[in-house]
Amino acid sequence: MYDAGKIITGIVIFLILMTVPIWYVIATGQASYVPDPKVNPNVTQCVESTDYMIKNHMILLDEWKTSCVRDGICTWVASDGETYNTSLAGTCLSSCHPSKAEFCDQCHSYVGIKPYCWNCHISGE
Amino acid sequence: MEVDRRGFIKIAGLVVAGLAVPPVFKVFSSTEMPKTLDSETLAKTKWAMVVKLENCKDGCTECIDACHSIHNVPDFGNPKDEIKWIWTDPYENVFPEQQSEFTEESLKEEPVLVLCNHCENPPCTRVCPVKATWQREDGIVMMDFHRCIGCRFCMSACPYGSRSFNWRDPREYIKETNPDFPTRTKGVVEKCNFCEERLREGLLPACVEACEDKTLVFGNLEDPNSEVSKLISSNYTLRRHSGLGTAPKVYYLRQDGTHV
Numbered sequence: 001m002y003d004a005g006k007i008i009t010g011i012v013i014f015l016i017l018m019t020v021p022i023w024y025v026i027a028t029g030q031a032s033y034v035p036d037p038k039v040n041p042n043v044t045q046c047v048e049s050t051d052y053m054i055k056n057h058m059i060l061l062d063e064w065k066t067s068c069v070r071d072g073i074c075t076w077v078a079s080d081g082e083t084y085n086t087s088l089a090g091t092c093l094s095s096c097h098p099s100k101a102e103f104c105d106q107c108h109s110y111v112g113i114k115p116y117c118w119n120c121h122i123s124g125e
Numbered sequence: 126m127e128v129d130r131r132g133f134i135k136i137a138g139l140v141v142a143g144l145a146v147p148p149v150f151k152v153f154s155s156t157e158m159p160k161t162l163d164s165e166t167l168a169k170t171k172w173a174m175v176v177k178l179e180n181c182k183d184g185c186t187e188c189i190d191a192c193h194s195i196h197n198v199p200d201f202g203n204p205k206d207e208i209k210w211i212w213t214d215p216y217e218n219v220f221p222e223q224q225s226e227f228t229e230e231s232l233k234e235e236p237v238l239v240l241c242n243h244c245e246n247p248p249c250t251r252v253c254p255v256k257a258t259w260q261r262e263d264g265i266v267m268m269d270f271h272r273c274i275g276c277r278f279c280m281s282a283c284p285y286g287s288r289s290f291n292w293r294d295p296r297e298y299i300k301e302t303n304p305d306f307p308t309r310t311k312g313v314v315e316k317c318n319f320c321e322e323r324l325r326e327g328l329l330p331a332c333v334e335a336c337e338d339k340t341l342v343f344g345n346l347e348d349p350n351s352e353v354s355k356l357i358s359s360n361y362t363l364r365r366h367s368g369l370g371t372a373p374k375v376y377y378l379r380q381d382g383t384h385v
Contacts, residue, residue: 069269072261074325089304120270120307 035106043096047078061088061117088121098124170263171346172319173374174333175356176238179381180340183236189213191335192317197308199295208289210317211240211332219365220377238340240332241266241287241317242365242373249279249288258314264346264374265319275312284366285373288316346374 001007025031046053048060064086068074076086085091097103100123108115128136192198192211199208213236217224224233243266250259250266257272258279280288294311302308306322309315320330328334333341344353356362356378363377 065271069267069271070259072263072321072325089307116310119310122302122304122308124304 033110035110037104037106038099038102040096040098046096047076047082047084047091058115064088088117089123093123100124168262169347171374172243172264172324173344173346173353173357173376174240174319174330175342175353175362175376175378177340177342178237178377178379180336180338181236181238182338185338187335187337188238188332188341191331192320194301195303195331196306196318197295197299197302198315199291199298199308200300201293201295201298206292208291208295208315210289210315211238213237214239220363222366222368223363237377239285239287239365240375241319242285242371242375243317243319245372245374246370248282248284248371252278252282254278261321265321266316267318267321268314268316270307270309270313270315273313275314277314279314284369284371288314290314 048056053060064076067076068086074086075083077083093100100118104115104123107113189211193200193209196210198210201207215233216235216237217228217233219237219239243264245264247260247266253259254276255272255274257269257274259267259269261267275290277290280286280290291309291311291313295309296302299308320328320332323330329343330341333343342352342356344351346354346357348354349358353376357376360378360380363379364373364375365377367373
C-alpha cells in the first residue's frame, strides 16, 4: 500500500471525529439517563396493561381518533370489558396523566419524537 | 433437482392457491367491534335548524359568543384573517335574490344570522382531495382537522362562505381556551360542526341553548313530530341560494311578515 501511514492516520482521525458524540455522552454521564414518565400516583390502572400501552399507545390513540371523528363512535371497550370515552384530553390527561411534561415528553424528548397532537389538543400547560 | 414442465406447473398452482389462504382466513376470523352508536340510529336522524328571524334581536351576540368560546375560535382582529363559525351578514347579502328596487335601505342592512348550512348535497365535500370533509349519515357536514391539508378547495366550492382558513397559528388569538375542544393549527380549514360533540352527549348546539329569544330551533327532520319538521312543513321558509341545488338544512322563517 502506498502512503500507508497517512491513510491509516486519516482513518483513525476520521473514526475519532465520527464517534465524538458517543464519547461526549459517556463522559458527561448522559448515557445513563433513563426517561422517567410520571403518572398520577393515586391511579393504578390504565385502559390496557402498561406493557401493551408502552408498545401500542400511538396505535390505540390513532384508532380512537378515527372512530370518534370519522365514525362518530366516541366510546371504546377495553379488553377487560370496561368502556372509556375516546378523548385524549378527557380520558388520558384529565386524571391519570395530568402533566404532559412529566409523562409524554419524558420519552418523546429522549428519542427525539415530536408528535403533533399538541398543535391542537390542549395539554393544560 | 430436475423439474419438468408438469412438475413446475403443479408447484406454481399450489403457490397461487396458497396465496388465497390469508384473505379467506381474515374474512372468517374477523370479529365485530362493539359499537355504542350504530349506523341505524345515525341513519334515522337528519339534523336541521330553523332561524326565526323575527325573534333575533339587533346587536345581540349571545349565540355567536357561546359558539366561538366553546370551540376555541380565534379572534385575529382583522377581517382578512377572520375565522367564523356563526356570524351575521346584511339581509341583502344573505338573500340577494330576494331584493328589489323597492326594498328599503334599512331592511337591506338588517343583520341575518348565518352559519354552515350542512347542505344535503354539499359541494365542499365533493372537492376535498383527501376526504377531510364529508357528510355524516345524520347529515352533518364534518371536518377532520387531522386530515385537512389546507388546499382550500372546499372554501372555493362553498357558495355561502361558511368556511374559514387559519392563515396563522390561532393559539395566541384565543382569549380563553376551552380544554375540552381542540384548537386548530396553522393551515387548516374550519367551520360550524352543528355541535356534533354536544349532540353526542344529548345536548343541543351551543348557539341554540345560548339564545334566550328562542330564535334558533334545532331538531331531527326524519321525525315528523319534531319542532323543526312542524315549522318547516307548515310555514313559508327561505333557504340560502336554494336554486343552486345544495339543499341547505338551515331554514329561515319569518312568521310576522314585517321587519323590525
